[in-house]
Amino acid sequence: MTDFINALVVLSNFILVPALTYGSQLALGALGVTLVYGVLRFSNFAHGEMMAFGTMITIFGTWGLQALGVSIAPLPTALLALPLGIVGAVALSLFLDKTVYKYHRQRKASPVIFLIVSIGLMFFIGGLVRFIIGPGDQIFFDGTRFIFSARDFKRSTGLDEGLALKMTQAVTIITAIIVVAAMFWFLNKTRTGKSMRAFSDNENLALLSGINPDRVVMITWILVGALATIAGTLYGLDKSFKPFSFMQLLLPIFAAAIVGGVGNPLGAIAGGYVIAFSEIAVTFAYKKVVTYLGPDSFQPDSLVQLLGTDYKIAVSFIILVIVLIVRPTGIFSGKTL
């Protein structure tokens, strides 16, 4: 029995908790991508760098608050600075929409043009972030690090294996639940949310029924800026802030959005967890788990690992390819790409 619990603890410590955290971060990112796709009808490659931009503003806010001596310990101060980061990211999004996307929208450019434009903006925002804060690591986490650490867990339960829960992991999961709930309430219950969905379903019909397209576009960018900043800040708090890692995050985020069904908010969230759990579960070494669950005195020589951790990023690719072959509209049937 103890062996069974030990195996469970190993799985929770190295798969369940990290994957829930990572999945929440991906889900929030994918939600932003899927909103742009659903309403504005293009794949926004600049989303990863927008996350970095919003996070950067949040970091500056955090440093300002720390200098003033403001603290909400045990929670990280960055949560308090989050609104500032959201304002910054929203302002940049609206500015870029007015100066860049609006022109192409008026010319009714094809989605491919928008996609290329967003790649250009990705490099622009990426350069901007590196220019302002630099390419290096920034640590802006403060407050209590652990809710309980592996050592505490072992001592209080008497088990051989430890389970750690970091403050940032708990904050990430709880924030993600709140944000997603608020998002669905907004889309399903409010008038503005309904008009956005109408616009997404059928643009011409929506225009005929008197929906103001400029307003819908503006609301979308506000939501996208907010989601990007929240996702980026949670990722930065939990791991570390480095402009380059946000560009790398783009692939799993897109994979999550497409797997779930691009344009479908529910699918984006499901996709985020599917990608996170597969990335971590496929590259995990199950040696200890097998040792605990297998018959007595059975110990595998190998690591019982399906794929080396170097291939982690390939897992999102494989899932992406499989989904596109088997079910091109994604799990929750969004729009076909």
Next chain:
Amino acid sequence: MKKLALAVAAASMIAGAAQAGSHMPSEVRLGVALGFTGPAESLAADMAAGAEMAMKEVADSGKLFGGAKVTPFRADSTCTDASAAAAAAERLISAEKVDAIVGALCSGATISILQNVAMPNGVLLFSPSATSPALSTLEDNGYFFRASPSDARQGQVIAEMLQEKGYKSIALTYTNNDYGKGLADSIQSNFEAAGGKVTINTPHEDGKGDYGAEVGALAQAGGDILVVAGYLDQGGKGIIQSSLDAGAFDHFFLPDAMIGDSLTAAIGADLNGSIGTVPGTDSPGSESYKEMFTAATGAAPGPYSDYSYDAAAMTLLAMQAAGTTDSKVVKDHVFDIANAPGEKIYPGELAKGLEILANGGDIDYVGATAVELIGAGESAGSYREILVKDQKNTTVRYR
């Protein structure tokens, strides 16, 4: 009478020829081929200054071949461009007619110069700073030496240290490049040869945001200690942080590229009790070199400047011992002057060494870096044993 005159003339001619044969060169021309441009350019300036300091000391003493000049010729070997390195060395040999070359800085450039230029032309190559284990086994016909230890040697030292501290099994992760792989393989083979167990030897990429998956695999493999052959500002830090967060490992071994104040500051108290190694020596030569360099240039010497001084000094001392600048002869005298027996020679005492050699005596060049040549002509290398105590890197001893 006529016959006698002829005999005298012939004898004097023979004597003259004999004298010409043993005639000492009046100038020694040394190439200084370092990576003045490229990724290691920040090191090159102080290294060249160190090498030229040794040459000036020798020339000023007036003891080399009874007062020969020593002229340095600089060339840019770059760090990663093998063809540029070979071209630079080719120019030194064909245009400047150098007798030997001090260089190159990086392992890649050094291998290129050795294979394309130094070996075919039979010119001695003495690198101050190339540490790749590949250079130990590369065919060099005896023309290549280095003042720095091979990374293979560090692996040996690390394996010894781990054994002494009683670690029976280790988990090993390295930064995915030539340095990391070479060092990790060396640690593994040495540790296993000594009877230890390496549970896992796996690479990690630098510059990622999250090392949870890597640490997951390391944790499942288990081990008494985690050896992190990475960089302190890169993946190495991420691995250690993730390991501590997940409670996977409590103790870490930190090889040379992981030793620095930024790591102890970033990780904090959890790093206390971890151990490591970094090249270094407590030989009195190290201090006196620092003083000499500071007095001459007004600034403290950068990394590998001391190794460059030693490389140039040993080249010149070996020439003195050989009595010629011909690399074919000089290469057989490098070991004699570098190792015991003989009078110990420290930085600033090159004149004394030259004098002893001129009188047919023996010297044991210690220099600024406590040189002891081993194997195929590389420094045995001494290392500083590090213990992280109260969030500071402290020196336990030298080995």
